[in-house]
Amino acid sequence: MDPVKKSLISLHLTVVLLGATALFSKIIPLSAIDITFGRSIVAFVMLIVILKITKRKVRLYSKKDYIIALVLGLLMAAHWVTYFAAMQYSSVSVGMIALFTFPVITVLLEPFFEKIRLVWQDILSTTIVLLGICLIVPEVSLENDVTLGILIGVLSAFLYALRNLIHRKHFSQYSGAHAMAYQTLIIFVCLSFFSSEQLFTADTQTYVWLLVLGTFLTALPHTLIAASLRHLRAKTFSLVACMQPFWGTIMAIAILHEQPTWQTLLGGIMVISAALYETYNAQKLHGK
Numbered sequence: 001m002d003p004v005k006k007s008l009i010s011l012h013l014t015v016v017l018l019g020a021t022a023l024f025s026k027i028i029p030l031s032a033i034d035i036t037f038g039r040s041i042v043a044f045v046m047l048i049v050i051l052k053i054t055k056r057k058v059r060l061y062s063k064k065d066y067i068i069a070l071v072l073g074l075l076m077a078a079h080w081v082t083y084f085a086a087m088q089y090s091s092v093s094v095g096m097i098a099l100f101t102f103p104v105i106t107v108l109l110e111p112f113f114e115k116i117r118l119v120w121q122d123i124l125s126t127t128i129v130l131l132g133i134c135l136i137v138p139e140v141s142l143e144n145d146v147t148l149g150i151l152i153g154v155l156s157a158f159l160y161a162l163r164n165l166i167h168r169k170h171f172s173q174y175s176g177a178h179a180m181a182y183q184t185l186i187i188f189v190c191l192s193f194f195s196s197e198q199l200f201t202a203d204t205q206t207y208v209w210l211l212v213l214g215t216f217l218t219a220l221p222h223t224l225i226a227a228s229l230r231h232l233r234a235k236t237f238s239l240v241a242c243m244q245p246f247w248g249t250i251m252a253i254a255i256l257h258e259q260p261t262w263q264t265l266l267g268g269i270m271v272i273s274a275a276l277y278e279t280y281n282a283q284k285l286h287g288k
Contacts, residue, residue: 007228011240014228017221019247022096023255024213025087028206032084033191034199035210039080040187042214043222047181050223056178068170072179073186075163080187082156090149092252093264096245097136098153100271103129103239105161110233113165125274129242132270135263136245164237168229176227180219242271 028035051058060066087095104126111118137150171179229237246268252258 003231007231008240010224011228011232011237012243014221014224015241015243016247017217018241019096019244020251021083021213021217022087022092022248023251024209024217025084025095026092026256028209028213030198030202030206031196032081032088033194034196035084035213036077036080036187037191037195038199038207038210039214039218040077040184040191042211043218044181044184044188046215046219047177047184047223050177050219051181054175054177056175058178058181060182061173065171065174068166069179069182070186072163072167072171073183074190075159075166076183077187077190079156079159079163081191082152082159086149086153086156088149089152090146091258092256093245093249093258093260094137094146095149095153096248097133097267098150099157099160100133100242100245101130101154102157102161103242105158106164107239109161109165113169114233125239125277128274129239129271132242132267132274133245135267135270164229168233172230176223176225177219180222184218239277240275242275246272 024035025032030038048058060069083095083099086098089095090098107118107122107126110116167179225237249258249260249264249268253260
């Protein structure tokens with residue numbers, strides 16, 4: 001199969017898996033830091049197993065790459081913590097939608113990394129995504145936790161966009177499992193200084209959820225993400241990934257019994273339309 005098409009298929013599967021991660025901010029009775037710390041431990045172990053099974057080398061190619069891995073790991077640590085915190089302060093839907101300002105941030109930042117010019121299609125896609133996100137976000141007060149959750153979500157979005165762009169420009173020569181193994185290791189080391197005793201005194205069910213989160217919803221999808229970025233532009237990933245709030249909302253309805261408004265449904269249609277257009281545009285640019 002053509003590598004671009006394969007990357008696009010993997011990307012859509014990844015979006016569904018990542019959409020489910022939002023639910024764990026409510027399901028796991030731990031702080032955002034503890035959830036991220038536990039998630040990184042499980043993910044790191046699983047990624048190392050993947051490297052061993054595929055007989056890949058663990059070492060990086062140069063000293064410079066270790067510095068880049070450190071920067072990427074720090075960005076991911078901050079992104080993951082703020083990601084869960086945003087939903088804990090507000091709700092799954094609000095937190096995810098705030099996070100998904102990152103496609104707009106990515107499209108605006110990418111020219112500085114890739115030395116490319118913005119075209120009117122980019123502006124149109126980002127405008128549609130932004131309008132869709134604005135529709136989904138409910139009316140909030142600047143004095144409540146929902147507003148705080150939105151602000152934290154936007155911060156998380158910036159960190160995620162920056163991480164993706166740096167990864168593509170300076171670290172795309174490594175496989176997805178290889179890249180994420182180092183990043184989850186750095187996350188684990190950094191957050192070991194901030195984790196609480198609650199993580200180590202949690203019940204068995206909490207550890208089971210952390211295992212699921214770290215394995216099927218972290219190691220697997222992030223391996224696919226990093227691999228996809230080797231063949232797709234960060235902008236393509238960002239806009240296609242706008243389907244994640246939609247899938248997260250559907251799962252929140254089924255599992256957490258959240259009730260979306262008509263604005264949420266309309267906004268979801270808008271962001272999905274932009275994501276589908278970007279997928280088609282990526283194929284067209286590659287002559288497929």
